[in-house]
Amino acid sequence: xxxxxxxxxxxxxxxxxxxxxxxxxxxxxxxxxxxxxxxxxxxxxxxxxxxxxxxxxxxxxxxxxxxxxxxxxxxxxxxxxxxxxxxxxxxxxxxxxxxxxxxxxxxxxxxxxxxxxxxxxxxxxxxxxxxxxxxxxxxxxxxxxxxxxxxxxxxxxxxxxxxxxxxxxxxxxxxxxxxxxxxxxxxxxxxxxxxxxxxxxxxxxxxxxxxxxxxxxxxxxxxxxxxxxxxxxxxxxxxxxxxxxxxxxxxxxx
Amino acid sequence: xxxxxxxxxxxxxxxxxxxxxxxxxxxxxxxxxxxxxxxxxxxxxxxxxxxxxxxxxxxxxxxxxxxxxxxxxxxxxxxxxxxxxxxxxxxxxxxxxxxxxxxxxxxxxxxxxxxxxxxxxxxxxxxxxxxxxxxxxxxxxxxxxxxxxxxxxxxxxxxxxxxxxxxxxxxxxxxxxxxxxxxxxxxxxxxxxxxxxxxxxxxxxxxxxxxxxxxxxxxxxxxxxxxxxxxxxxxxxxxxxxxxxxxxxxxxxx
DNA sequence: GCATAATGTACGGCGTGCCGAACATTTGGT
DNA sequence: ACCAAATGTTCGGCACGCCGTACATTATGC
Numbered sequence: 362x363x364x365x366x367x368x369x370x371x372x373x374x375x376x377x378x379x380x381x382x383x384x385x386x387x388x389x390x391x392x393x394x395x396x397x398x399x400x401x402x403x404x405x406x407x408x409x410x411x412x413x414x415x416x417x418x419x420x421x422x423x424x425x426x427x428x429x430x431x432x433x434x435x436x437x438x439x440x441x442x443x444x445x446x447x448x449x450x451x452x453x454x455x456x457x458x459x460x461x462x463x464x465x466x467x468x469x470x471x472x473x474x475x476x477x478x479x480x481x482x483x484x485x486x487x488x489x490x491x492x493x494x495x496x497x498x499x500x501x502x503x504x505x506x507x508x509x510x511x512x513x514x515x516x517x518x519x520x521x522x523x524x525x526x527x528x529x530x531x532x533x534x535x536x537x538x539x540x541x542x543x544x545x546x547x548x549x550x551x552x553x554x555x556x557x558x559x560x561x562x563x564x565x566x567x568x569x570x571x572x573x574x575x576x577x578x579x580x581x582x583x584x585x586x587x588x589x590x591x592x593x594x595x596x597x598x599x600x601x602x603x604x605x606x607x608x609x610x611x612x613x614x615x
Numbered sequence: 616x617x618x619x620x621x622x623x624x625x626x627x628x629x630x631x632x633x634x635x636x637x638x639x640x641x642x643x644x645x646x647x648x649x650x651x652x653x654x655x656x657x658x659x660x661x662x663x664x665x666x667x668x669x670x671x672x673x674x675x676x677x678x679x680x681x682x683x684x685x686x687x688x689x690x691x692x693x694x695x696x697x698x699x700x701x702x703x704x705x706x707x708x709x710x711x712x713x714x715x716x717x718x719x720x721x722x723x724x725x726x727x728x729x730x731x732x733x734x735x736x737x738x739x740x741x742x743x744x745x746x747x748x749x750x751x752x753x754x755x756x757x758x759x760x761x762x763x764x765x766x767x768x769x770x771x772x773x774x775x776x777x778x779x780x781x782x783x784x785x786x787x788x789x790x791x792x793x794x795x796x797x798x799x800x801x802x803x804x805x806x807x808x809x810x811x812x813x814x815x816x817x818x819x820x821x822x823x824x825x826x827x828x829x830x831x832x833x834x835x836x837x838x839x840x841x842x843x844x845x846x847x848x849x850x851x852x853x854x855x856x857x858x859x860x861x862x863x864x865x866x867x868x869x
Numbered sequence: 870g871c872a873t874a875a876t877g878t879a880c881g882g883c884g885t886g887c888c889g890a891a892c893a894t895t896t897g898g899t
Numbered sequence: 900a901c902c903a904a905a906t907g908t909t910c911g912g913c914a915c916g917c918c919g920t921a922c923a924t925t926a927t928g929c
Binding site: 457485 | 706
Binding site: 371373402403405406409410413424425 | 918924
């Protein structure tokens with residue numbers, strides 16, 4: 362449902378991969394020492410892990426050289442990071458746990474959580490964000506939402522509910538009062554609900570693959586200087602879209 | 616906050632201990648074969664684990680003899696089982712996951728979850744059960760509840776909120792219309808909220824130790840023939856009370 | 870350029886946790 | 900009471916994952 366990559370990595374190797382991923386994000390090159398410091402293991406342990414990861418073709422590794430991720434490795438690392446973020450989001454946004462504690466807990470649990478449960482966490486956060494005034498239907502509505510809407514993927518009732526929610530809200534519109542737009546017109550930090558996906562190409566496919574059908578919450582995470590490309594968060598995935606792709610996606614702003 | 620026992624057991628040994636605990640519950644005597652079947656490991660692996668547990672004085676073990684838990688072992692096992700149940704309850708009652716999937720997930724995660732997060736799960740379930748019609752205050756109320764009420768332990772505001780909830784409900788009273796009682800008068804399956812703990816002895820202490828102050832949800836799980844003893848579930852713990860102890864605890868029925 | 874510090878690696882060792890095979894003990898049928 | 904079958908144990912072996920030490924390579928200051 363939510364995972365596209367499974368490498369059957371041990372928890373330990375996943376940790377190494379995630380650490381490399383984050384270090385590369387920060388400094389563009391990973392050194393054994395940094396990895397060791399981050400994971401609190403000795404340098405010799407790092408070398409061992411690097412061999413294991415290289416053998417699985419997840420990293421580009423040559424002795425004494427800098428370490429980078431292969432495409433495959435980046436995909437796996439992103440999946441691990443996604444699990445981490447979904448968990449952390451849930452802890453922070455739903456359980457009202459402090460950011461640091463949430464991160465620490467997510468670290469420990471990200472290897473043990475089954476995909477099905479992870480999806481539920483994700484859905485729950487989305488539900489809370491969409492539906493902060495659900496009244497007594499709150500929890501029952503969530504059950505319905507999980508059992509019916511998500512599975513069909515069509516989510517017709519869901520869209521209705523969500524749009525009703527949106528309409529009934531007095532606050533929460535975009536700053537300038539717009540209520541509908543294409544994804545390409547959205548600004549940094551704005552949230553919306555997908556209404557229609559007009560494109561026919563790869564983007565439509567990619568969105569559908571990750572379960573982002575009509576009714577799905579989308580959030581703008583980063584916008585390049587001229588609005589191209591635009592980075593959005595959908596269902597816990599981070600996705601970069603070209604402007605012309607984004608404009609084919611109609612949304613209702615929340 | 617919520618744990619009283621920490622043995623620093625490996626996840627594996629915790630699994631063995633929990634398995635023994637459950638088997639003893641069912642059949643009053645654990646055999647290596649059953650443990651192995653339950654955990655899907657070979658008999659020889661079981662023997663090894665038993666040695667480790669015996670060395671830590673968690674089980675009574677003699678070669679070729681039946682296996683029972685020591686008091687210490689039972690305490691640890693109950694704590695593990697509690698973690699399992701809190702997780703499962705959360706998955707079932709909040710995330711609307713099926714019982715079996717919830718159990719499986721709880722099995723995997725019960726070793727990785729920090730106590731602080733576990734407490735939040737527990738509180739969340741209680742909150743949902745107490746407050747099913749919270750309106751838009753729902754999620755904010757939970758944050759408040761976690762941050763203020765629980766920490767003080769006094770929970771005055773919480774009691775007010777809860778009692779208001781109870782009063783405003785049209786359904787949910789006990790079958791015979793009672794709305795308040797002592798714990799000793801409650802029947803199987805009834806739920807209530809603690810209003811006052813009059814006793815001074817060990818029970819009061821035990822309840823306070825486990826965080827069960829006024830405002831805490833309590834549920835009757837089992838009642839012996841003449842109402843003595845009575846087994847209740849409080850904050851994820853299972854507690855057996857004598858009738859005279861239970862009568863000192865005033866509750867509002869939900 | 871060269872010495873020295875910083876960093877990376879190889880190797881042997883340790884603890885955990887699992888297995889299968891061989892051996893020991895108990896159980897159950899007769 | 901005795902012989903199988905079931906069950907329990909021991910032992911050696913394997914895979915992980917970590918460490919410290921010693922050695923190899925690269926980086927840095929002069």
